[in-house]
Amino acid sequence: MKNIKFLFLGIFFAIVLSKTQAISWFRFYEMFKFQSFHMYGIIGGAVIISAIFMQLFKSGKIKDINGNRIVPKPKKKGFIRTILGGTFFGLGWGISGACAAPIFVILGFKLAPALILLVGALLGTLIYGVLSKKLPN
C-alpha cells in the first residue's frame, strides 16, 4: 500500500481545516460579507506560499518522490464554464458554508447534514456528467 501516505495527508489536512475554523459556516459567511480578515489570511497565505513552491517545482529544485519533475495539470479553459460553474459553486458554498473537501471533514462534526450535502454534491456531479456535452464552454 504505497498510497497509504495519502490517507495520513488527508487526516492532516482535515485537522488543519478544522483547527483553523476553515470548515465553519460562520467563517465563510463573514468572508463573503467582507467582515473579517481570517479566511482571506488563510487562503491568501496558502496561495502565496504555494506560489513559491510552484516556482521551486518549475525550476526543478523540488522533484517528486520518484525524482520526476512536478508539473501541475493545466486547468480546462473556457470563460463561460469557469465563471458560470464557479458561480454555481459559490452559491452552494455561500448558503451551506461547505466547499468540496470540508464536506468530507464535516461528516465527523455533523453527520446527517454533511451526508445530505454529500448526496447533493454527487447528484450535482451526476447532472453535470449527463449534461456535459450540451453545456456551453
Add this chain to the structure above:
Amino acid sequence: MDIILQPWAWYVGGPLIAISLLLYFYFGQNFGASTNFETLCTMAGADRFSDYFKKDWKDRDFALLFVVGLIIGGFISAYFLTPNQTIDLNPKTVTELSDLGFSNIGNQYFPDEIFGDDVVFSLKGFLILLISGVFVGFGTRYAGGCTSGHAITGLSSLQLPSLLAVIGFFIGGIIATWFIIPLLF
C-alpha cells in the same frame, strides 16, 4: 497539548495548507478535492447514465484514501481536538445574523438554523442542504475545480481559468450571503 486544543490563527493555517499541497505534489499527484465527487459517482454506477463517468476509478485509489483520511481527520478533530468551537466574530456579523433570527451565533462551528437535528429533518432544512450540495457538485465539475484545485493550486500556479473560477466563486458566494440567506431566514 494546550496549543493544539486552542483555535489556530490564520497565519498558521495558510502555511499548513501550502505544506499539504506540497506533500500532495511531492507524492506525485495533482492537489484537489472535487474530482472525488466524479470518482464516487463512477463507483456508484453513474456510467450507466453517461459516458462521462466511464473511467477507471482504481487509478484514483490515492485520492480515495485522501478522502477517507479527510473523514477520519474530521472525526478526530470533532471528538478530540476542538473542545472550544467559539468563533471570534465581528460584532457586525453577530448583529446581522441575530436580526435574521440566528441564535448561538459563533458559539459553535455550525449554526443550528442550518445544521441542527430538527432543522435537517424538516423539508425546508433538508432542501436547503441538498440543493446547496447540488450547486457545489455541479458547479465544481463545470468550473473544473473547487477551493483546493482552483483557488489554491490554480491561482498559485498562475492559471487564468482559476482566476475566472474564483471570481465566479465570489459572485455566487456574495449572491448567496447578501441576498439568498436573508430570503431563506
